[in-house]
Amino acid sequence: MKKSGQVASVFFFILTTMLMSNAWSAQEGTLSTGQVWKDGAEIYTKVCAYCHETNVGPQILNRQLPAVYVRAIVRNGNRAMPPFRASEIDDESLEKLTNFISHKTSQH
């Protein structure tokens, strides 16, 4: 009883915050400018693995997929695979990511 009351008030708080401060667009602003990726492995683990390590998408590591191909899929998407814009993964980070994916086997 107490717990569900807490959940409800947290939810209400989030809802009011969203409505009052237009949190959605504020959050998107933070995402597009504030995100700095450390390296390709980090992007893979935090973004791609969500689908590609869970059988939602096909395995992409250790397949020697050409970097150009990976980059094209990431930018354009492909059927169920969502596209990622430069505001989400900038060009430099995408370069690191495609290198990471293409050369995975040689890194062990």
Ligand code: HEC
């Ligand atoms: C929301 C789930 C999802 C996320 C997140 C995701 N993918 Fe995918 N990806 C898919 C699915 C599903 C497919 C298969 C698409 C199809 O063929 O219909 C796919 C296909 C691909 C392919 C083509 C594989 C092949 O066998 O030809 C590549 C390359 C790829 N993804 C790279 C990435 C990279 C790199 C990331 C991280 C930036 C990523 N994906 C994030 C769902 C996802």
